[in-house]
Amino acid sequence: xxxxxxxxxxxxxxxxxxxxxxxxxxxxxxxxxxxxxxxxxxxxxxxxxxxxxxxxxxxxxxxxxxxxxxxxxxxxxxxxxxxxxxxxxxxxxxxxxxxxxxxxxxxxxxxxxxxxxxxxxxxxxxxxxxxxxxxxxxxxxxxxxxxxxxxxxxxxxxxxxxxxxxxxxxxxxxxxxxxxxxxxxxxxxxxxxxxxxxxxxxxxxxxxxxxxxxxxxxxxxx
Ligand code: DX5
Ligand code: ZN
Numbered sequence: 001x002x003x004x005x006x007x008x009x010x011x012x013x014x015x016x017x018x019x020x021x022x023x024x025x026x027x028x029x030x031x032x033x034x035x036x037x038x039x040x041x042x043x044x045x046x047x048x049x050x051x052x053x054x055x056x057x058x059x060x061x062x063x064x065x066x067x068x069x070x071x072x073x074x075x076x077x078x079x080x081x082x083x084x085x086x087x088x089x090x091x092x093x094x095x096x097x098x099x100x101x102x103x104x105x106x107x108x109x110x111x112x113x114x115x116x117x118x119x120x121x122x123x124x125x126x127x128x129x130x131x132x133x134x135x136x137x138x139x140x141x142x143x144x145x146x147x148x149x150x151x152x153x154x155x156x157x158x159x160x161x162x163x164x165x166x167x168x169x170x171x172x173x174x175x176x177x178x179x180x181x182x183x184x185x186x187x188x189x190x191x192x193x194x195x196x197x198x199x200x201x202x203x204x205x206x207x208x209x210x211x212x213x214x215x216x217x218x219x220x221x222x
Contacts, residue, residue, distance in 0.1 A: 001218050002168055005190040006207050007034040007065050009172075010056070011047060011145045012194030018052065021198065022059045028203035029211075032063040034172070034192045035085070039070035042091065043143035050076075050083040057084025065134075065192075067115060067172065069142045070094065074101050081108045087134050089113035091142075092124045102131040113170075117142065122156040126163075133168060134190065135160060139183070140173030145194040149174030154186040158222055161187025180210050184217035 008030050013021035025033055033056055038047040056064050066085035070076060073090040074097070080088055088110045090101055098114070105112040113134035114125055118141060125135050137157050140147035150173070157169055170190035171183045180191055191210065200206040 001215075002166055002189040003031075004211055004214050004218075005031040005065075005168070005170070006197075006210055006214075007032045007170075007190065007192045008197040008203070009034040009036060009145065009192050009194030010052070011036045012198040014198075019055060019059045022056050022062075024203065025197070026060040026062055028197075029207045030062060030197075030203075032065045032190075033060065034194075035064055035066045037066060037068050037070060037076075037080070038143060042071040042094065043069045045143045050079040050085075053080055053083035053085050063087065065089070065113075065170075065190075067136065067192075068094075069115075072096060074104070077101065077105050077110075078108065081105065081110045086110035087113045089115050089134065089136050091115045091117065092120060092128070093117055098128060099131055102128060106131070113168075115142075115172075116156070118150050118153050122159050125160065129164060129167070134170055135167060136170040136172055136190075136192075137188075138173055139171050139175070139179070142173070147174055149176075149179040149182075151179075151182060154182060157183065157188055158186040161221070177206075177209065177213065181213050181217045184214040185221050187218070187221050189214075189218065 172192035
């Protein structure tokens, strides 16, 4: 199977102690950090900017999987890559030349990724598969942490996994111990978890549990 990647989402960290929270996730065995960028337009919320990525880059060694929930990502890729973002993910629903932006991200030295909202059919990703290192499936409507997982997205993941056995497939939203298993059974190998991991009494134990559950579930995948 492709490498398992467990990514605590900084959106659920204690914003008053972000650097410490980055170090806590790294020490707990996270494989990457997920950084949610919102523009108040593509989604009805605002979150962080390149300076937070820069702080995380200076604080931990982990890859910074940076999720641009913005309408016009083409104007922001350079600032985020300069700050240390990689992978850098845009949405297929964004108002831009998706292929050109993905290629530009790679040209600037970061790993390009493409995100699909829950209602977007998986076929929307097909034209761009040659230009991405990661496809991220939203399993909630983007914009807020702490929402419930939408299991109806899972058949889309399974369809892409059948088509691309080695591609990194990620899931984001409502991930906890139970939904991790369901996602792995449908071919997910990268898991974003905000509320669940930053809210866990023992993040290290929870990540270890997730990892063994994923290994087991992926081998039985549909
Ligand atoms: C939602 C963000 C998610 C968020 C997930 O728009 O893209 O990455 O942090 O939060 P949880 O894991 O709490 O659903
Ligand atoms: Zn996200």
